[in-house]
Amino acid sequence: MSALRRMLAILREGTATARSQPVASVVTIIMIAGMCATVLLTTGRTVGAEQAVLGTIDSTGTRAVVVRAESGAGLNSSVLERLANVDGIAWAGAFGGALDVHNAAIPDGPPVPVRLAYGDDIQALTGALPLSDVSALASEMALEQLGMPDETGGVVSSNGADYAITGRITVPDYLAFLEPLVVVPQQQESGAAPADVSVLVVIAERPDLVAPIAAAVRSVLAVDDPTKVTIATSESLAELRSLVQGQLGSFGRNLVLVVFALTAVLAAAILYGLVMLRRKDFGRRRALGASQGLIVGLLLTQVAVLSSIGATIGSVAAAIGLQLSGDPLPGLNFFLAVAILAIVTGLIAALIPALAAARRDPLKELRVP
Template sequence: MTLGPLFGEALRSARSQKVPSLLAILLIAGLCLTVLLTSGRAVGAQQSVLGSIDNISARQLIVTAPEDAGLRSAVIDRIAQYSLVTKVFAFGPAVDARNTVIQGGDAVPFRVLFQPSATHSANDALGSARVSTPAQETLGMQLPAGAVVTASGDLLGVIGSFEPSVFTEPFEPLLVSEKQANANERIATLVITARSVADLDRVEEYVATVLGVHSMQGVSIQKDASVARLRATVDNQLGSFSSGLVAAIFGLTGVLVAAVLYALVFLRRKDFGRRRALGASRTLILALILIQIGILAAGGAVLGSLVSALWLSSTGDPLPPTPYFAGVAILAVITALIAAVLPALSAARRDPIRELRVA
């Protein structure tokens, strides 16, 4: 018998035994529901906590270099190509700048902002700059327009403003003029954002190898190591709790599924005996039982996953990621199939003459 007819026969067998089939579906659904409402909820909370820890400032590396180190803007493109880096930019040396219409006014740092060459934003015009909101207030400008003069005597026209972001907050107040990395000019500060806190160490190692400086003397690579340690601790503790709980639940459920399947096979012993007497092979009986259990387990896994997702959503708990839902469902089906192997072998090895004998 080919696979298609086997599926059809397995479905008919499942429908003919409504109570045992429903019990098997509910058992697998209960397995998925239990795992997703306990360990799944913990995984969702774990992802939420790790997401909070993985804020942008915690994922940043800040490289500072003295003038004689020879750190150039071309390094930005090399770092931007690394898969574990999500953002990189650099600042040139800071120069004080003051509003030209306010004699003796407060100064703000003026920096050249270098972006990767692949960034499609237009470069600021030569001799122009953009001002952040805090810098605009410090300079005494009512509008983000006017002129500033730097300590080195350069005159810059202010052509617009920008709101501070989590990337620029450590450098506020800020007056910038944007250039692309291929300018290959001197930079003083390099800011790299890693994909996650867990990737910081590898990003740091990579950055140290591609800086291209004359000497590492005076070059500083700063990161928040305490956040990385906290993330590793949270990840390990919550992860070990979840995996232990899942193993216990699946182990217990596997025993219960095996018991239910033994009962199901016992109830169908006459049917299996007739099939064997009519020429069905042991392999066919084994395949028929496993396919039937696989269908019931898949239905139960889908049902349990849907109910648990609705439950978690209604209670406001964080949902585990989609791959976790899929993993639990697949593992539930595999558990049911493994638990069904012994009952299926028992059914396939039964003596048809004994099963058909009338007491």
């Protein structure tokens, strides 16, 4: 507890010292706030634009591997069991061939394709458990074409197969090519014969895993006729994503280093000057028994408090500026990282002046000219 009380006492003393020197405190706050605002309004704008660009690229299915199998290819739902042993897969699902159906209440209604869907991940995608193997979930586009605004009803095909629409499905970007989408999730019983599928969709956990995941998928297909199978990947988009991320990220890092380095030098010079103006005060403290460590601790605590205030002001001002200009915000983590880095920079800049103040000879400082 004595160490905690000592730290609290140093904090109170550092805060009181900062209040007793309004000019020096305001200069330090403005300097740190300007550093944060400069980084956030420059590099932060770049990071926000980078995230927006990457989000646009990702929304087109950067991590998707799509396998299409023609009739007689021999691709079946057992491939999902083999894919379960492959690392780096975020989602996988298999779909049977499309069967055109129409609203049972509208015999002449427009046809909409329905597909049997396989895989444990299908239920996570739909967010609902199927009532039976003939319960179907439809996308908004499919419901509109079927004329089912209430998300319920029956559909029937020309060969007499019928399904009950029991809910809505939100179609992710990587399944948009199947729209209008009506899926019938199938419960695969243990030991049951695998069913033929015509489309297999695999989503890699990261864009850089697309190529190895595609190779792994190809190796476990176990089809009868490989010539009837095509594999489409977004590897080119993944490479574009890496290129954009690398170039924008490099520019942002270099700019941050330059801004923080210049600010650190400026902060060190200003703080050194302020310390020299207070050298007699530090001399008195040393003469009264204050250790060198205490002097350093008081100065660093004072700068830490002022830097925290400055970082907060600069971050808030930059966020308001980015919002008013319509630029995308870089995210909370980036704001916190810049604020912490600004506080650390302020402490590093104050370290040399603090050591200089602690090592001054108290007798020399207190000597009357």
